[in-house]
Amino acid sequence: MSSSSAAPGLSPATDRAPQSLCAREPRVPADRLVAEMVPPPRFDSVRFDTYVPDPGQPSQTEAVRVLAEFAAGLGGAHPAGAPRRGFLGFGRPKAHRSPAGPRGVYLDGGYGVGKTHLLASLWHATPAEPALKAFGTFVELTNLVGALGFQQTVRTLSGHRLLCIDEFELDDPGDTVLVSSLLGRLVDEGVALAATSNTLPGKLGEGRFASADFLREIQGLSARFRALRIDGEDYRHRGLPEAPRPFTDEQVTRTASATADASLDAFPQLLDHLAKVHPSRYGALTEGIGAVCLTRVRAVPDQSTALRLVVLADRLYDREVPVVASGSPFDQLFSEEMLNGGYRKKYFRAISRLTALARDGKKLVGAAAGD
Template sequence: MSPSNPSSPSQPSPIAGRAAAGPSDDAAPAALTSRAPHVPADRLVAEMVPPPRFQSARFETYIPDPAQPSQAEAVQVLSSFAASIGGAASASGGKRRWFSKKPEAPKGPRGVYLDGGYGVGKTHLLASLWHATPAAPELKAFGTFVELTNLVGALGFQETVRTLSGHRLLCIDEFELDDPGDTVLVSSLLAKLVEHGVALAATSNTLPGKLGEGRFAAADFLREIQGLSAHFRPLRIDGEDYRHRGLPEAPAPFDDETVTRVAYATPGASLDDFPALLDHLSKVHPSRYGAMCDGIQAVCLTDVQAVPDQSTALRLVVLADRLYDREVPVLASGKPFDELFSEEMLNGGYRKKYFRAISRLTALARDAKQLTEK
């Protein structure tokens, strides 16, 4: 289930506006709760490129773990796959006419599915594939599963097919198998794109600590994307989460005073009360969370609490993804990030999303620690 709610104006966080916390009103940090941007559909399409964190990702910069030979093998397979895609555009300059004759789809697998746990570099490899494919940027698309479903919501199914059918490659990061409706929707979309000769690549996650069970993830993926099994080659990538490999534990939450002080002292920082931010997210469509973070250099949150319900939790996951993509550090007071989600949530159908959010927010919290030392 992708959370979707209509956008409506929201009041700024009272914490962000407290004059007593900073030297002047002009120096007050931004507030995410004051932002409800309108994002035109053409921007959603234009921004389907690897996020800032992976703009420089290349096969040459991926460092395989010597103890995990599947990682080095993945680089070789994906390099060959990129070369096989080619860069020729359609006759209409990349946007095939809706009633034009469909080209014959290539024989054999036309897609790859990267199957593995958290932090083994799947997104790095997916972005590297995008960069290595010899086609113009406007003929390649890269986005998360949620961003793709949001695009369909913004454009409509037929227009999304028309828009993407002239592409040479579509990369889908974090393919979700936990919502039947969205999975069928994307499966139908991919079937149409395969008919137009679009190459496909996707990643998904295996739950931490369940690698044996996780080896069935590829079978689950191929079963769920109905009728497309023949177009995907499963590619297993083993390993441990590089975000925690040899690194110290994430810093404990700070106190409200420290978080507020850092927000005022850091150019481009935002400052929000966490419960107020969760409420604000319910009033902004998730497809706009990226735009909501435009220009933000650090996110400061006070009074972090466990999220109250699943809809709120799913919206927070999307925000965490957008912040991680943009490498925005997160400094917080209150509960640590590994206590955001209840045991019921972590054992439920959306547990993959919640574990991913915890992993990414933990990495961003580690990045934010240096802000307190200035």
């Protein structure tokens, strides 16, 4: 097959050796951590008008309206040290650097209701230069503090109009206090905030972290946030077919060889490799990968391994990297004990996202087989 006639996503050379994630040991300099605080590739083109509210969930439509107004109130970039506009767009003198009232919004909802879509849409809709607004996960934010130090992070982000934090981690009290202190300093500097969060250990409920708990955990910042509840079911499975069944090792290997820039790894070895790479580098680990092909998928053996896999699933989903796998189906990755424990929301999110990527991967398998 010539390169001109190759199917999209397929390599014209079907006999080349695929890449291996296990052979990668990425290094990420601190300045890159700052430059990459933008919505991930999956959310490059999302906007409020591309969010499709569930007709049976009016809170979704209301959230779009409120967030659009929120973004409009953040208009106008400001130079460092200049008077800044308040949360609702009203000017405030430099002598009053910490105004009363809300300075942020918290999106409260279960996995798969589109919180990240809305958070990224808010970032895109905020009328400021990209360099004056930041978007990252809680883990990326704590990594930035680790790389730059607390004071330098404050200085780096204090000139921003908006900081969006996706998947605010509340599992580690130390990190929660650290980030809460950082956000307090940024609010005092005029930075508006927007956040989603995960579940506290022991909080089962609906698989979502309730706004009352979030506001309690961020302590002195609670009065600065307006909570928006977003009800609904996981949109990734709304009206869609079930996840594809796992393929055979032969199908996975053939697809890896036929797909441009694909990686091929045995799942147990990949789990071992993830333990040697800091989660802040999982994005770099998957950079340039066209598809992730995995053989011998099985249930993860312990909680630490499971949490690393969750981060990898998030980075793959952000980058829209299809997944093709053999072995156990993705809904069997985590034990019943894990799915009933304090990190249940993370595990269900990982299953949801890997299932969505497996649907994309199924197309590659068919193309590699000539179907």
